[in-house]
Amino acid sequence: MRAFFCCLLFTFLFFSSPGYSQSKDSSKVVQKDLWDIVSPKKVESIEEEQAHKIQKGLLPYASINPATGVEFGVFGNLAAYFGDHSTTRMSNMTMGAAYTTKKQVTTNLRTMIFTNNDNWILVGDTRFYKYSQSTYGLGSKSQVNAQVPMTFNMIRFYETALRKIYKNLYAGGGVSYQRHYSIGGYTPVEVNEGTPVSSDAYSLYCYNHGFNPNEYTSAGVNLSAGIDSRDNIINAYKGIYTRVSYFIYGNFLGGSSKWQNLFTEFKTYLPLAKKHNQRLAFWYYGSYLVNGRAPYMELPSIGWDTYGNSGRGYVQGRFRGSSMVYAETEYRVDISKNGLLGAVAFLNCSTTSNEDTGDHLFNAVNPAGGLGLRIKLNKVSRTNITIDYGIGKNTNGFYLNVGEAF
Template identity: 45%
Template sequence: MLVPIRFNLLCLVSVLLLTCIILPHVSFAQISDTSAVPEKDIWDIFKSDKELKLETRDSSKKVHKVFLPVVSYNPSTGFEFGVLNNTAFYLGDHLTTRLSVVNVRLSYTTNKQFFSYIRSNIITDNNRLNFTGDWRWYISSQPTFGLGTQTNAQDDINLDYSLLRFYENVVVRLAGPFYAGAGLYIDKYYNIADHGTAEDPYQQYAEKYGFDPSEYNSNGLGLTLQVDSRDNTINAYKGIYASLGQRFYMKGLGGSSNWSQFLAEFRAYQRLSRNAHRRLAFWVYANLIISGTAPYMSLPAIGWDTYSNAGRGYEQGRFRGKQLVYAETEYRFPIVNSGLLGGVMFVNATTASNDDGSVKLFNTIRPGYGAGLRIKLNKLSRTNITVDYGRGQQNSSGIYFNVQEAF
């Protein structure tokens, strides 16, 4: 039974990869826009017709701030409650400079977990410099299932941990959409408590490779090459984003081991209507440990990308391995002509390796799928409130709340 499923999903991933490669050179037949209804966001509901007519759409000098409550659910957190701040602004002429965005989130869950983060994408005048930050403090827990995508949901073992993360990357515009840069990446995992036995995968991994199972650090430097022609970093209507990077984690920087990581990512956006309210979005990335040995929690895993969006349909960390490849495609469409309400449908696939168990990439591929609602929070910055429901194999499911698109 696994053979045809594996074959079909491998074909799906191959099609996604080929589509991303040829997409910039293909012209799609566009669906005609049937209405010239002005675009609206949630705040327009409370404005009079006179106020809407007088409203200026020049957002080049505005700072768009939004505070929202957070309510979401997935199996690893239970119900999550908190607050999220989304701030978007321009640091240059809005005709030649992409929008900068900062997200701040504080939340607490019914599983007694605390999450806080600051994630930023700061773009200077004429897109000359791009600073990307990912700062986190977690007091949390999550189940671990072992390595590779062949693992079973019933084999979960709960792992308590705290995390301090400081990632800061800067790229410089070389010419056109081409960028190059470097970054600093620091992770400190501490207060780790494994609720399994000495025979479970986490303890066996720590013993085999000589890690203290209660705490470890991954500290490194990295180099990045990028191509970024997106028209908007929050909600792209067109363009591509491609990135190649290598990170070098070292004991000399305070890390627990020496190892290196290769990352490759590609995103593309294709309009299906002239106003881009109907469009396809594609996302493929690879996260590969290419030398040395990384601590267990530093191994590539779904849900541990910058915005924690990979693997909708599964809980964070459900699939983990020395190498991981992920692909997703999403159809985005309006529910009302003004763009106030929209929807998405998505499908994704994950594969991860387990070298200790002789499980290679693409031996097992796990699919996910789902749909979501989009509520226009700010029409000028294109910011949406996103609420998604995803499902995966082995009765896995989750509800995901965010401000900003999944990719």
Template identity: 35%
Template sequence: MNKRYLICFSLALIVLVSFNIYAQNTEITKKICTVKSLPDLFKKKDSVLILKPQKNNFFLIIPVIGSQPATGFSYGFVTQYTFKGKSETDKYSSVNLGATYTEKKQLLLNFKNSVMLKNNSVFLSGDWRFYIFSQANYGLGTDIIPPRNRDAGFDLNTIKEPMNYNYFKFHQTVSWEVKNNYYVGAGVHLDWYTTITDENLDIASGYLTNHYNYNLKYGFNQNEYVVNGLSLNLLYDSRDNQINTHHGMFANVNYRFNPAFNQSQDVSSVLYAEYRYFLPLSKHNEQHVFSLWAMGQFVTSGNVPYLNLPSIGWDQRSRSGKGYVQGLFRGQKLVYFETEYRFPISCNQLLSGTVFANLTTASDKDREVRLFQYTQPAIGVGLRILIDKATRTNLVMNYAWGRHSDAFYLNAGESF
């Protein structure tokens, strides 16, 4: 990343944040505007105003047309159903269904659920997927992209190892409230990789890939493997709205145990921890929010197959690692940080924006690469368009720049 560009961006960000924070306690922010969402722009101005009760649900379907390094040009659709119970204290829940086909002949089917039931006393969290997929792998650790003083002329394509495989994922947890905002639960997890083709592998000529070497060392099948397990879940959630949070905190610790049912599996355990914090910056405008997302995944015992190792872009919402291709950073241990400042652009809340930065670090125990020994940063900007006032659902567009990498993202709902 160009040093001069990074300095200019940082200075502009400091000025923007300073001005907005200053504005919170002045008359600048006290102007009251009527909140408008995208559908309001298409209503007739002379139509008779009819007061309606606030709805408790919202259904959205948007086309997906875009391009990313992992998929190339892609098209499809994403639907999101947001709802809550009749009680005023009920929190919003969301269910997402998406289908995408790409120019690389990938088929991506996703079903995600984050649902509160029985007056917030039961919390469901699920990530179901079926992928006919192709994705390049780049080895383990975050030292695969060299530091700035050694990156002249570096090209990610020189270390890319293309792979094709089918992937079925079923992760579902259920947690019960034991105290106000505190939950305890359990989950079922299945990751099944089939029809694995390592395109660069050529044993006859001696060209061995990272995937091949790792699975050979730890005794995993090169063409198919499955990881199945059960988990215990501890969760805290005080967010005012999980779709678009203005204040509150979310914390989750999930400990997963994977037994071995045959010789091609290894007994293992994986710890996943996540923390999100949302701090309002204004007394007059709740759209000014400082947010923090920290996530860590650690293989704590045994070994898991190569493709099942912790990596960026494989969280429930596939939002981590903005600025880098999905799966670029992978390791036995991975930690991810992201911070974001959300601010209004238009007084009527139709348009808002974000500036964000993230940091990724991953380990490779075979090469003695430790967590935080090497880190990879990224920065970005985003635009939000309000498409439903009651649920605060935004159409989200982000552009991020990493080191030797950049990407555009189109989604419904905030990154975290």
């Protein structure tokens, strides 16, 4: 671990040296992406390709993640302007279907659409998973030896519409529906004279709070507001993103319980050089159970953010809790002047709570860090292929993906 952080420090010092960031000719270098390398065509400038308005692609996809093993499938991306591109930000839609070496099946469609002049932001997250994942109980002090190897199917449908109120300030609302079913892998609760005497953390939670461990649904609405001044939602060079959402779940849309949750998120991107070839990015989000009881799989957990990128250094689902706070900072730098290759160094930490045991937020914090390589897949949308290696407490892992962590 000590050697890792020495390497991390060296990377920061090397890539932030003044001689690298102040190249006099960087403004004259034509930017390139992977397609410019593999396709024998004239390399266009970003401005020329932007004039085409739509960047799209469908390609075979491979990913590596401790939770899925090796993932094979197809990945589609559409980056387009739905309005005057001088006053409207580029929208992004991604879709994919994959099969993993752990015999999981995933399909997803994620959208963030900006209408003309950014008057509306439409955010969607739709998924179907036939999945397997271990859980380790709740709270930041959960132990590896408490592992419960779960299997389940999941359907998700989240849609939120936000209206511009003033400049970069937006407000609106949406619906949230998520169902877990065909859940397996847990040990059923054994009861002796009304007292559970043998089980695991998952089964005990369901037993104590009246949930059917085989299936449950969360359904509700949300009220949201936030600020979004990012120059690019796929790979921002500057700007901030902040969001506050209040979720109200109940039985009126088929939900299994009544509960309310407060979600807060903040991202900021700071250019460290005039040509944006060095950047510092920061990400925070917090999910707080306000009242009621959420189904176990609905409780916040690392790796279950929208794009599944939080908690690099740990397996997805390693830490879960009634509430959760997560923070990450990442240093990003271009290795090549044409933007084709880049590198990152990152540090993150998380803390989760367990209301059943009185384990509060910040009673324990779980840190991680790592290094990564970036390969430009699309220079107009700034989409990168990301290759990361993360180290946590007594754990590590490789992560191969498309798109930045945040």
